[in-house]
Amino acid sequence: MKTIQAPRRRRTAAILIGLLSAALTMVFVEFAVRLALPAYDPSGHIRFIDGTATRPLMGPPNTSERQIKNTGDFNVIVRFNKYGLRDDKNLKQSKKGDLFLVGDSFAFGWGVETRNRVSEIIEGLSGRPVFNLSSGGGDFDNYQMLLDYAARMGAARGTAIVVINMETDLANYANRRRPKAKTATTPAKPRKTSFSADFLAFKSRLMENSALYFMITSIVHTNALLNAIAVKAGLIRPNLKAIRGDNVDSGAIRSSAKRMRDLLDKYPGFAVLVPSRANWTGNSREKVRRVHMEFSRELKNQGVRVLDLLDSFNATGEPLSYYFKNDAHWNPRGHRLAGRGIARFLGAADK
Numbered sequence: 001m002k003t004i005q006a007p008r009r010r011r012t013a014a015i016l017i018g019l020l021s022a023a024l025t026m027v028f029v030e031f032a033v034r035l036a037l038p039a040y041d042p043s044g045h046i047r048f049i050d051g052t053a054t055r056p057l058m059g060p061p062n063t064s065e066r067q068i069k070n071t072g073d074f075n076v077i078v079r080f081n082k083y084g085l086r087d088d089k090n091l092k093q094s095k096k097g098d099l100f101l102v103g104d105s106f107a108f109g110w111g112v113e114t115r116n117r118v119s120e121i122i123e124g125l126s127g128r129p130v131f132n133l134s135s136g137g138g139d140f141d142n143y144q145m146l147l148d149y150a151a152r153m154g155a156a157r158g159t160a161i162v163v164i165n166m167e168t169d170l171a172n173y174a175n176r177r178r179p180k181a182k183t184a185t186t187p188a189k190p191r192k193t194s195f196s197a198d199f200l201a202f203k204s205r206l207m208e209n210s211a212l213y214f215m216i217t218s219i220v221h222t223n224a225l226l227n228a229i230a231v232k233a234g235l236i237r238p239n240l241k242a243i244r245g246d247n248v249d250s251g252a253i254r255s256s257a258k259r260m261r262d263l264l265d266k267y268p269g270f271a272v273l274v275p276s277r278a279n280w281t282g283n284s285r286e287k288v289r290r291v292h293m294e295f296s297r298e299l300k301n302q303g304v305r306v307l308d309l310l311d312s313f314n315a316t317g318e319p320l321s322y323y324f325k326n327d328a329h330w331n332p333r334g335h336r337l338a339g340r341g342i343a344r345f346l347g348a349a350d351k
Contacts, residue, residue, distance in 0.1 A: 026212070033211040039068055039075060040211040040218070046078050048136045056145035057135045058084035067111060070207075070214055071221040071326035074111035083153055086114065087132045092154035099123075099130045099346075100150065100267070102143045103163030105329060106274050107134035116332040118163075121339025126346050131155065139169050140259045147267045160269030161342065162260065166292055167276045167328070170248045173259040221326070239326045243278045248291045257298035270305035272342060277328065279310065280319050307345045309338055 034041040046065040051057035059065075059080035068075040081087055086108060094100075101107050101119045109117035109132075119132040133146045143162055151157075206213040220226045220236070230236040260271055273296060278288040292310060299306045313319035322334035330338065 030210060030212045033215050037211065037215060039066060040214045042208055042211060042214065045208075046136070049084065051135075051138060051142055051145065054145075056142050056149055057138045058146070058149075059086065059135070060084065069111065069324075069327055070218040072218065073324040073327050073331075076111065076113050079114070083149075085133060085135075087119075088114075089129065089131050091131065091150055094129070094131055094154075094156040094158060096156050096158060097128065098156060098158040099126075099128050099161055100133055100147065100155065100158050100269070101130055101161045101163065102133040102146050103272075103274075104134065104138055104142075104165050104168070105136050106165055107132065107163040108136055109134075109335065110136070110329040111324060111327060112330070112332050112335060116335055118330075118335045118339045118342065121336055122161075122342050122346070125340065125343035128346070130161075131158075134163070139171060140164075140173060140256065140263060144263045144266070147263075157267070160264065160267040161272060162263065162269065163272045163274060164260070165274050166295070167243060167274075167278070170252050170256045170291070170295065172252050172255045174255050239324075239328065241282075243276065243282060243328075248295075250294070253291065253295045253298055257295060257302045257304070260299060261302040261304050264304055270307060270345070271299060272338070273306065273308045273310065274338075275308075275310040275313055275319075277320060277323060307342060309341055312337060312341045 034043075038044065044066050046059075046067045048057055048059055049055075059078070061080060061082050061084045064077055064079045066075070067078050078086055079088075081089075083091060099122065101122070107118060109119070114120065117132065119130040119134075122128075123130040131150070133150050135142065135146060138146075140162075147160060207217070220230050227236065231238060264271070273292070275292060276288050278284055279292065282288075292308075296306055296308050313322060316322065316337070322330055322337055324331050
């Protein structure tokens with residue numbers, strides 16, 4: 001018996017020593033990456049304070065954080081002011097004629113420098129101060145909470161510009177339980193299998209906690225051969241394959257339009273429609289365009305002033321070039337296009 005157990009114990013000990021060595025090596029490499037490539041350190045990456053039933057989703061007050069994409073699309077520093085907003089203005093110094101832009105990650109300026117955001121473009125072209133109240137996610141309920149929050153902080157009653165994300169904002173708002181607001185980095189819940197849900201959650205945790213994982217995925221994303229292999233293996237889902245917003249029914253259209261009317265009744269202004277990328281790619285283009293048009297008409301039927309950016313993007317001939325290649329948001333060119341359209345609309349509305 002002894003001659004049989006001894007080799008087993010040695011093998012077990014060797015395996016344990018090997019596992020421990022591998023774990024220590026991973027820890028060493030993890031901290032080496034954090035020291036050598038601080039931009040990859042997730043502890044310095046952008047975070048938001050989740051919203052509740054009474055508080056909007058917003059950033060940590062008085063902080064500077066890095067917003068970086070492992071695909072290489074962007075790497076910017078985001079600064080939050082004392083209010084937890086990405087803005088350099090004092091809400092108490094706002095005046096009645098000022099503009100208050102509110103929305104999700106599009107209006108927030110996901111992935112772009114502050115100076116290149118739609119709010120700064122509008123301000124430069126219109127000559128009117130623009131206070132950006134936007135956060136990294138949320139929906140119409142969160143937008144109203146952001147406006148309510150600004151009012152509590154001393155903001156004047158100016159003109160609200162509500163930026164509507166047609167991929168994610170439409171929902172049945174009536175009599176629903178208000179969910180906790182989530183950021184634009186929160187992945188959609190997989191619908192196929194529990195394995196895919198667990199895998200996606202595991203990837204998300206690694207991305208939020210490991211500089212080594214961020215470095216490895218950055219290499220894979222930016223190397224054509226490795227990227228192709230990962231896509232074929234199902235480890236990476238191409239950006240344009242993950243578009244949401246094609247499952248909106250007529251009830252959600254009516255409910256969303258009424259919810260927006262109620263918001264703008266309290267904070268007068270107008271709505272801006274950010275078209276879904278599914279207008280130009282995928283197999284649901286006709287349905288997505290129909291939803292877009294029906295929602296625009298329903299808003300107008302509800303008495304809401306609407307600026308529809310769909311025509312502006314269509315007129316360029318290359319609408320998807322105004323979005324990041326590997327991310328759902330506008331690149332700086334997209335912000336300029338939207339900002340010019342809103343500035344023109346403001347000029348026409350003021351006449």
